[in-house]
Amino acid sequence: MPTPMMFIQAESVSREYRLGETVIRAVDAVSLNVEKGEFLALLGSSGSGKSTLLSMMAGLDRPTSGAIRVRERNLAELEADELARYRRETVGMVFQSFNLLPRMTLEENVELPLRLAEVDRHDRASRVGEALERVGLGARRRHRPSELSGGEQQRGALARALVNRPAILFADEPTGNLDSVNGEQILLLLREIQDSLGMTIIMVTHERPLAKKFANRIALLSDGKLVSDGVQR
């Protein structure tokens, strides 16, 4: 039986921060493999290092030591421009606070990754429309974020994360600012996307029930260390 392809490999990854004389180890020698198409939930309490680990895997931050390999490429060794390209072409991100640009309409927000990726203007409108339809916001494209509910804003952020057709979707506490109904809707949407597009999803959450309900696998972090890693169902 062939070994499943390791899509993302974190090898003894550590991330330290200095606060004056004190060294804080936010992530402490974590090793973790993620398969292609997996829905992994990084679970842990506040300050457990789960968001820091997610940032490093998403190419937003670099480990102090260790390696993070995505498709056999070590992110820690990439130049700044290559890392930006990785974020642009391979990764989609959803944040707890949505992070839509308030001055832009929903449509313009979703178009932003396409501008950065220098996608042809003629293709943009259809791709933006497609992404917004997928999250059920086709009719709200001209609205600004302030004119949308929290759930709609997060779905808009999800459309923006999907518009570049990334291989991996990183979600940092995507339900943190939502009520339970909207939170479940968002995770349901993530699950549908994973099923239909075969996308790898890594989600940070501190809500165990939601993680159990929607993720294939749960990795538990505590004080920067990986304490358990188990497949669901």
Place this chain on the structure above:
Amino acid sequence: MKTRDLGELAARNLREAVLRNSLTTLGVAVGVASLVAMLSLGVGLQTLASQRLTRSGLFDAVFVTSQRNFRGPGQRRPTDSTPKQESRALDEDARQQLSKLSNVTEVYPQIRFITDVRYAGKSETTSVLGLPDSSRSSGAFEGMTGAYFSSPTANEAILQIEFAKVLTDQPPSLVGKDLTLRYAERAALSKDTDDEALLDSMMGSGTPGGISIVPREKTLRIIGVTESDPSAGIGGFGGARIYLPLKTAEQLHVAQPDDLQAFLSGNSAKPSYMALTVRVHSPKDVLQVEASIKQLGFATFSLLDATKSLRLVFTVFDLFLGLFGSLALTVASLGIINTLVMAILERRREIGILKALGATDRDVRSLFFAEAGAMGLFGGFFGVALGWLIGQALTWGTTIYLHKQNLPGVKISYVPWWLALGAIAFAIIVSLVAGLYPASRAARLNPVEALRYE
């Protein structure tokens, strides 16, 4: 990111903080305006001075005297070591010879005399000057009442307004009227006259020929009254109260102070001139023409060196004006730095989002650069317009003041195309330099820290 997308994003950002960005742009515009206004003043004054001086004939003319007459103005006393050249008379032959030199456009004598003028029963004594035809384009008669001489030999006169006021309370009414000159004509005596024998006996020598002074009258039609004084000192046309065409003045054969000298030196048969003005194509020809004239045995003088000093003065003047203008622009550029640094603080989260979505450091830097450049472009454009308006206002104010002083208006401010384009380019460059630090700071922001910023 493509340039068009960059431009669109920058334009959107500028529009969103329209008040602050407009005020910053206005700061740049005021800086550029002060720079443009000051330099346009420098350029305008320099142009005005150059035009007036060129028209005056000071710098494209060589003043020629006979070496036997006297040292010309500005000439040094010849030293013993100076080889003695043969002294030549400055007569009609010499005038013809000088007019044939290359780059010489005109050679004319200074015909100036004091005479008695009769008009409407009044008699006044005043000075008369013969004007060469080239004085028509000198600009000295712009805006005069009446017209310039109809021909170089016309029996016409132009009066200076102060003299016209002596003749009548209504100077413009003089145009078309006649006046009469009473003057002393110089006439050569023939050898066989008794007068000559008498003179010979008186002089105790065998000097041939002689001169006589005969009173004459000449009626001239007044065709113009000028407020300006076409006086331009030596080499120029000189000041007087009545102006005649030069040829008309020459034909009067008015006795000149050097006639006596000519008589004593035995050259009275041929009229000679005290001085001739040789006009050349352009000031750069002056040195060469001066050298040629000296070779012919005449003394020369020109004011070419004065133009070099003038250029030096204006260069220093422009430098200082530019310096003051640049100070204003420096203050404006500090405004740009402040605006962009504040924008980084405000847009820290936005920068984090852009980076999370895959923007490179270069994209972020370019975005801030584009915003700074756009502020510079608009600031430069409005600054040039504002600077031009300030210049026009200065010209307007100066003209009103000059008119109150009974002087013609002048254009003291001039914005040439190179100043307009240069100022806009300068504003963009200053803005980009001002945006350098904020843009680099924005580009260096850590996306994780930027996203955490509330």
